[in-house]
Amino acid sequence: MLRSRGGYWLLLLVALVLPLVLTPSFFRHIMTMTLMYACMAQAWNIVGGYAGQIALGNVVFFGLGAYSAALGFVKFGLSPWLGLLIGIVVSATVAAVIGWASFKTSGIYFAIATLGIGELARTLFVSWRWAEGSVGIEMPILPSSLLNFQFHGARLPYYYMILGLLVLYFWIVTRIGNSRFGYYLRTISVSEIAAEAVGIDVLHYKMVAFVLAAVMTSVCGTFYNQYLLYIDPWSVFPSTISMMMLFITVFGGVGTAIGPVIGAAILIPLGELTRGALGGQGKGIDYLINSVLMVAITILEPRGVLQLLRWLSGRKERKHDQSA
């Protein structure tokens, strides 16, 4: 946690003011994406950080949220807000099915099952003619309004919407961290056997965490569809996004509320700026940087940048048994 509650309010103030100061649309785009990834990482944090279940395919919920909104509007004329709800229901169902199928077995099966689901979704959507397959779906441009869930021109409302979402998610994760539910999750992540022994219904709580994460991610997917107004299977279902959620959370500080925010705030701008500066030469420098950071943070400081910040600010950290 930061040194005082005041630190969080200051961060929020900065976030509120930043797009008014940094006006170029490129920067605003980076900031919006940073917030969106922070939201998704926060969602992953619940199932991966607090509950300790390595979910490697969360991008499937992102894609389902995006496609629910897109297909709902383009094929059925449904409002994107209704698409949002549909996406939530579909994602929750998929999460429930996957969870039921794999949570009864050891964690490694869950990890691979989720990896498979992510890939499966992409493969299916690529060859699904009705969903426009690889061609993707382009949303018709509507007048800017909250009802239409589209904003043009400066596109600032998108930024503030996603900021609001992040604040909500941050609040959710903080509440979970301080609640009985959070304690159960952390017990499960340390030792499922011990958790069962003290009477915690492990399967139930793992399912709740996973479904919650799925729902939270799905909302981000719908947002993405409305933000870009174009999606295709390769942009909303790639496994790189799943791994990004994981990477951002661990890099910032897994199992903490501020971790995903820190991680996203560092990694997303870094990636975007590197890609922008070193150009479309397609040389993969940003991948290289990511890969080095991934390995470095895991081997050198698995508790993430948050731990480094604490160390810098001189706070002695109480020794927790594990945090990653």
Added chain:
Amino acid sequence: MLAQLLANGILMGSVFALIASGLAFIYGPLNLVNFAHGDLVMTSMYVAFLCADRLHVRIWLALPITFVIMGIIGLLDYRFLVRPVLHAPRLAQALTTHGFGVGLQALALFFMGPDFRTISNVTFSGTLSVASLNVGVARFMAGVAGVVAFALLYVFLQYSKTGKAVQAIAMNREAAALIGIDLERMYALSLVISMLCVGVAGVFLSQFYYIFPVVGPPLLSMAWVAMVIGGFGSMPGAFIGGIIVGLTQAISGYVMNPALKDAIMYIIFVGLMAFKPRGLFGW
């Protein structure tokens, strides 16, 4: 037609099986999930490509060269990336190995570019015709290589002292240490053997498969599915699993939309997870 499908499926499956065995060699003894495995196959494919393209050597020389390079990569990987996280939580292992994989992809992209490559002066070309079956020579040799490599591995595991030591570690790490098996050396050896599997698979694949920086992850997924089908911890299981994966791909590619080949694999995979997670031979 069915015979043709079966032939193709088994041959390709043999290559998947070899890759899966390499993965099993790391999961069994080290209890490590190696997410870089597919990208390591990609690396050995590029090495083989460079051998053919720059050094103009035939596969018979490319194979040992690839072995040496992959072995070195394996040792470095073990010493600097794997050893620190051997006893760390799964999440740390996943992130480190994945990071290594992404790094390999980035290096491949940087040095070789994103274009799909093929070897122009392949050692194996042409088609074999037996009865009414037509099989590309390159694919046939790949299938044979897979079986031969696996047979050698199996003999090593079952009949050599070191091989039995590796099995012992896979079964019970602490007990193996107690009876005096040098864990460190066995870990490194397991990784190197895994790299040899990867090397063989990569070299033979490069004869007929497209080579590009992100060819790894789909191969990794197939290897995982093969391992789960065969059962975690079982080497013959991984091999049989690979054959099944190859057959399923061949048959489903013919029976339905080829783009859905992978989808069928994943559905089978999730189904297995729900109902028979131990797979065919797993513990």
